[in-house]
Amino acid sequence: MRDLAALEQNFQAKFEALNQVHLSDGEFSRLLDQIITSDVFTAARHLRERNSFERDDGTPLFYTLVNIRDWCKKSFEVVNQLRINTASSHHRYDVILLINGVPAVHIELKTLTISPRRAMQQIVDYKNDPGNGYTRTLLCFIQLFIVSNRSDTWYFANNNPRHFSFNADEQFLPLYQFAGQDNRKITHLDSFAETFLAKCTLGQMISRYMVLVAS
Template identity: 70%
Template structure:
């Protein structure tokens, strides 16, 4: 079906009023998003049209034409009340058995290059499921998949009310978040235009108000100078640009398998990782990142390490700590962020083996400075013992790495 990608949203009422209403804020946001090259789809208003659009995008991406029965089965397989399971499906290649028994390997979005997905915006989506009849202000689609919901309130009304509304919607039995494509939502944004906050979607155990009636964790976006960006228009321009949003979802959100929970990096962590990776990409020498206690240094280091792992010009990314207890703690944290991310180097020999290994699983290494020193120091006891027994020393074995790029994070 041919749809004008920039179909103009018509403000249904005269906006020349003294009080800025929710409808006016929504109208302004849609204009900003169209300016950011989102396709405005005023034809997507309910579950049927949402699924129809997703089907078109899915078939185009995976170069396949599904029968109606196959598409119905596909929806049954991918739609899940489990936010973590749906988020995993969004980020991975999956397999589907067609009616004739042949397998179809597919992805829901362009995983190789998230920026090349199709980005659309819809508003006032009405979702009727079981006893639920909910309407959602603004939703951003990535290849037909809902990934961001934006709930708006009238200027002067606290955005907290929008947070409460989302929690209430999710608690409603048979709600759209559990039985439709809305299960893939990754982020919620709430705003009254002047104050804007965002937070991740999650399963019920990690998605509620706590005893102090505060919703955790909720973030305000900030620039590199830590200036808060609270106005909705500036927030959209800085946070919701198509590639920036794609990178936020694909790179700077973390799925904690052990806790079955989604988390998103804070703005300063994102900037730190970006500068670190850029410094290494451009071979700009050494640098440092200043994080205070409790600010998430390990997560910053983990994310930098995993992104460097994707860099083919980097042979290894070695995270070095100065104590054995930190070695264990860091490994546990890394593996909490991503199961099986790093293995224990029980001794110097294991460390050397992994440094020399071409196995992709060994590309990120966590070790102590003591083990690393023992491997590189020709005068160390272990190297002397190996030399005396006619074996090549660890330092001699590591000479083959002299021409390779290795990133050390201390």
């Protein structure tokens, strides 16, 4: 899976399997038009709720994008080096984690000698680019960003542009480092991935521990 077309095809297959339905080409195109939004809050709410869609014959289809009853019982996929080309943006994303075909986590990786701040700035620049994939494609459903240079790993939530930038000290707020039960920070990427990115842990982080606030 390397481009937008493949991402959408995969999402359609997962959507149809979850909701036990087959969509026509026209229905799927209208579904994308309905769910893709530039507003982070609207996308996050849509991801967590039961929604409805009018089919070609005028009947309603009630659906969910993911299994909202049990976030552990989902299809999890990892996509490397995804390229999203829109009319005015040409971006490549290091790692995208899909939940039931929906892009939910974006991971940007740097080498050991480069500060994770560079990855944070890259994400901010991507989001500020007109026509970017975060507002024009399924990437609008990204909930979390993770940045790491392997030894130092941070995560932060997606947000609308006016709350998504660096301050004068080049510190993105709020930033988090994951800690274990003993309250020790888990900063190395391998250890972080084994704990934070475990299916149920990641599902719980998105479904239970993220507070949605309209802004």
